[in-house]
Amino acid sequence: MRNGEAEHPELWAFLEGLRQGESLGGTVAAVERFGVFVALDRGPAHPLYPGVGFVTMPELSWRRFEELSDVVRVGERVTGEFLGFDTWNLEARMSLRAMLPDPFQAFADRVAVGERLRGRVTKVVPFGVFVEVADGVEGLVREDEPVVRAGDAMTVVVGAIDRERRRLTLVRPERRRGG
Template sequence: MRRPADDVFWARVGWFLASRQAVLLEERHVGNAARWHRLEAHSLDAVRARLAPRARLAVWPDLSTDVGAVLADLPEEGLIELVWEDEHGRIASIVADSDETEFAELVAHVSGARAAAVLSLFVDERQPLMTAVLPDEDGVLRARWQTEPTADDREWAFLTTLRRGQICTGTVVAMPDFGVTFVDIGGFTAMVNLPEVSWRRIDHPSDVLTVGQEVTAEILDVDLVRQRVPLSIKSQEEDPLRVIAQQVGRIVTGPVTRLTPSGVYVRIEDRDDGIEGLLQHIEPAGTPMMDRPEEGVQVGDLLTVRIIGVDPENRRIRLSRAATGCSGGSGRAADVVARTFRP
């Protein structure tokens, strides 16, 4: 797998810098010659401009400032790469044997160093944050480096196969208290924000989902920089408001669920998680106070209302008082209200 050092890669590097996870860049060329660069947000473009074509890049966390501990943890034998930053801020590296014969030489190299680190020379033991390959001067990626992809590289490769609007299946793996649902979609953990779980009002994803449940969802976006994939489960279900939109004019009786300054909310479906509509405080002039919907109504009271408008995009349902056959009624749905109280 060859990850190109393109604009997405550098944006990802910038994201690592912003989250204080990455500060060093290894630039390696054919013949194993290497240069090291300290990365900072304000100088990232300047570092990028100095890199040579066809180089293999590796992004690393910072060196350890406890140089003595780094030397104490050297393996008893075997080749290692020692990286250090001297008192002038220059970063260098040397490949050496960590046995006693070369230990003194390694100590001399890091004498007075600000920070240091020991890296394995075995590909499967080197653990950079991410890797990439620079293209040739004409912009074509031709260099064929044999590298062990990092976890970040593998996730990038998987994300490049996804597209916005794509339908995928996955398994619910976690539903923490803050309301986000995490779904494994084949080796990558995507997320479903609470409003995208269900069309109906829920307090927590566990109201309708369980860990281990298989779900079908739509990919809302593929963020290669932050490596996030938001999903929508509800998009694969029928929107109940679009069903109710076909029932404008229907008269229903339902319980009051909420009292607000703008009006009374009434549940218009016969189920515990039924859709609510708003009966607004709008009455024709001269309406007696006791005939207004807000007077004497409590949560749980039953009201008989008419569905007069449905706006699926803004998730709104407007209700009015259902005509009760009284003479002189205005007949205007937005102004006519009736109530049925519990005995």
Template sequence: MTEPVPNPLEQLRTRLAAFRPGEVAHGTVAGFADGEVVVRLDSDGSGEPTGRIPRHLLSWTAFEDPAQVVAVGQRVTAEVQGAHGGGGRVVLSAKACEDEALYRHLRGARPGDVVTGTVAAVHPFGVFVRLDGAPPHPVHPGTGFVRVPDLTWAHVDHPADVVRPGQRVTGEVIGADSYQGEVVISLKALAEDPWDSLGLAVGDVVTGPVTKVVPFGVFVRVGEAAEGLVHVSDLGGRAVAEGQELTVRVLETDRVRRRIRLAAAG
């Protein structure tokens, strides 16, 4: 009886399935192709060079040619980013494992951990934090990073409105990002949610400052860190400016979507 011919595609899928994102893989540089480093992985029994390191995942150090960073025959350690059956390759990040101390630090960060550090830099896109006990980052001013929405429950126009360089902060770990080499943290997670003590009900009348004027209406602060929208159709023809006090009536509150609909009162 003739044995069935192995399906090459199924064999490839089985091989690639052994490589899971986040795992560390070891191999030998087999060459270069299309600006990427080709790697023969130790754990791939086929002996084929199926690992690929894209140039942006090769090193934290700036370079012109991948051959300036690694050589054929050199041993490499890299983190698996994913496996692509269509191209028959395992995408690797050597950069993630390049700084051993940093990689150990990232692997040790657990969601829910509470960490403390010093604000190292404030940018429109977020805040870098130099975490206590963390190794220096090869590129960024700190290994901790706070995204703008994770700074505070209140609306902010710029992170500089909330923190400043040199300030001590404490936050909760959301996760570790080996791509950027950062521990993503939230300061907001450790602060009381203002919605828990808002105490607004439909029909209540309150007065608060207009925080923003937009084409479709205005936003009014109705709590310590809660804002509601007065649609232009609910302004009653009033012309209002940012900073002006406005008395409003609560029309609707949506706790899940964190939205409050208001109308000008009086």
């Protein structure tokens, strides 16, 4: 017997019957520092947790957020894509972001390498700065000694777009010399 199968056969059977990619609806039951529990509209209740559905932080949104409560709140109705059955915790792992259009792919459809953009510095790190150039789309400008601060406006040029890894490389535009 597998973990939990004997103790909770109805829950095990329900979770085993779900198919990857299937849409699951429910209500946010609890927001914890490690993720969100969702009480699903169908299926049995969980014997220990506030919900059978569980969403990890990366699966909540395509956009960067500081607090989970910036994305969802207890009592809110949500729909997510079923990713898989966690046999250890007896949970339906879900993705809310999979149900939303990816802003990076839409950005990549309309922007070309070499294009000049204006953005806002969102984060300064020892090796460069992250610049938000569209809603939910950030890229890295590699710099040895960044001279800007978070919140500063910045002009950048698209250096590379990696659709598969969802990475955007940005560079500072070359300054013209002379008069």
